Amino acid sequence: MLAQQVRIKRNERGWSQQELAAHLSVEYGFRWHQTTVAKVENGLRPIGLNEAVVLAMVFDITGAQLMEPVKRRREDLHRITARRQQLEGQLTRLSADLEINLREAEAEAASRAADSAAMTREVAETAVEDALAKAEAARQLMAVSRDRLAYADAEFHHLKGAALAVESRIRAIRLERERLEVDLADLRRLGDAVLEDATRHGEP
Incomplete structure (x- = not known):
């Protein structure tokens, strides 16, 4: 940057x-x-x-x-943090909904399996397969949601670390600049003293 x-x-x-x-x-x-x-x-x-x-x-x-790009980096970090919090809330609600759906699907599968004795073999197998497919889809969706949360968390920590490194560098630059300004002031005072001494002794 x-x-x-x-x-x-x-x-x-x-x-x-x-x-x-x-x-x-x-x-x-x-x-x-x-x-x-x-x-x-x-x-x-x-x-x-x-x-x-x-x-x-x-x-x-x-x-x-x-260091203007650093400021933009911080703003990006703030936006990502807010987005991460929003995503965490959504994923928490989604996980709860999926857990409910999964339990309902599994209960439905168990119920249909229990009732399958009264059905023809073909109808019973179709009903069980449909219920199991729903349960598997719910599991896959939950896995995708967890992966997204893990990715957002990794990105957040990466950007946070980069921002901390940049802030540390800015502080070091500021300290170095202050030291240089002090050195420059000392040199100016030394030059003024030499000039004053030369003037006092009649040197051109």
Whole structure:
């Protein structure tokens, strides 16, 4: 997602991959080339925390804007969670209905089997087969419902894990950016002190 966002922000500014690499190399000292940008945008090279912070600065955006796809991922997770809860409720009701239908079908099969002595053999076999077919259909439908619930549960946990990983990465990027801002402030204060000292001693 972050790789796609780099390509989008670069294209929004009308920069080539070579131009983006030049910004990072000249302005921030990163040894990036056109091939580096291409690998990043194609997901073939990971982006370090420092690089992510600097990319946001190069694009003149916030870290949140650079990580905009993450927000969409969270929204997807919320929708899936709501859908999962809705599906669980439906499957619970469906399972209860199927259990009732299964018991009724089995009871009907047993009843017809008991009454089959009074029927011709052909009619009795047809009635029993029909009741057993209904019972089997109910079992299969219940199995499908359970499989769907298992799939929804697996998808939910997968997305939840991805969202937690992304949030952890965002926190790390924020901490790194704060550290860089402190370092930059220290450098500025040091530069001001050197300039003041030079001025005080009459140096040009």
